Amino acid sequence: GQQLNQSPQSMFIQEGEDVSMNCTSSSIFNTWLWYKQDPGEGPVLLIALYKAGELTSNGRLTAQFGITRKDSFLNISASIPSDVGIYFCAGQRSGSARQLTFGSGTQLTVLP
Amino acid sequence: SQTIHQWPATLVQPVGSPLSLECTVEGTSNPNLYWYRQAAGRGLQLLFYSVGIGQISSEVPQNLSASRPQDRQFILSSKKLLLSDSGFYLCAWTVLAAYNEQFFGPGTRLTVL
Numbered sequence: 001g002q003q004l005n006q007s008p009q010s011m012f013i014q015e016g017e018d019v020s021m022n023c024t025s026s027s028i029f030n031t032w033l034w035y036k037q038d039p040g041e042g043p044v045l046l047i048a049l050y051k052a053g054e055l056t057s058n059g060r061l062t063a064q065f066g067i068t069r070k071d072s073f074l075n076i077s078a079s080i081p082s083d084v085g086i087y088f089c090a091g092q093r094s095g096s097a098r099q100l101t102f103g104s105g106t107q108l109t110v111l112p
Numbered sequence: 113s114q115t116i117h118q119w120p121a122t123l124v125q126p127v128g129s130p131l132s133l134e135c136t137v138e139g140t141s142n143p144n145l146y147w148y149r150q151a152a153g154r155g156l157q158l159l160f161y162s163v164g165i166g167q168i169s170s171e172v173p174q175n176l177s178a179s180r181p182q183d184r185q186f187i188l189s190s191k192k193l194l195l196s197d198s199g200f201y202l203c204a205w206t207v208l209a210a211y212n213e214q215f216f217g218p219g220t221r222l223t224v225l
Contacts, residue, residue, distance in 0.1 A: 030212070031212040033212070033213060033214070035216075040200075040219070040221070041218060041219065042202050042204075042216035042217050042218050042219045043156070043202070043216045044216070045213055045214075045215065048212075048213050050212075086154065088156070090214075092212045097144060097161055097163055097169065098144050098206050098212050098214070099146075099158060099161060099171075100158070100212075100214055102155065102156040104154055104155045105154045105155060107154075
């Protein structure tokens with residue numbers, strides 16, 4: 001099946017630092033989504049991207065839909081303790097079922 | 113606004129016992145519905161999806177089944193649980209519109225002993 005390679009698997013950063021993570025695929029996606037999951041809870045949608053080259057921000061978060069439609073990245077600027085969690089990318093190809101393929105996640109730890 | 117509910121929140125069941133997890137969505141009509149399993153806090157595996165009442169598609173062969181008896185109700189079941197069925201089960205929905213965002217419920221933590 002479809003595979004999304006998400007990296008890094010984990011990150012330990014100091015509060016105030018910027019963070020960057022990315023996802024790559026061997027196939028083209030029509031949509032890229034970025035989610036954050038806190039322990040014991042369901043993932044929460046952060047940013048949705050629908051066009052190649054699109055750059056979208058949500059507060060301190062910025063995500064881009066790669067020009068080749070095979071990759072996406074997420075940046076977090078000036079990290080704070082509540083940024084801790086697992087970040088997932090997800091890609092969607094055309095089709096009525098709107099199935100998503102998820103990356104394996106990036107565990108982010110923010111040190112005070 | 114739309115909300116999604118899952119229950120129970122946590123469940124501990126013995127091997128060989130039956131299972132029924134429920135997911136309901138409010139505030140929308142004719143959503144696509146999805147069941148995922150997440151092991152050890154990483155990686156979401158799509159188990160089933162449904163594009164309408166009574167329509168179920170299975171993504172992976174397994175010990176589980178799904179049903180959609182009503183438009184906004186999605187049920188995950190098993191007749192006999194296995195140890196490997198332990199995990200965090202998430203329900204998600206999306207609307208049949210131009211956008212593809214999926215929104216997740218709070219999840220059910222299942223432990224099979």
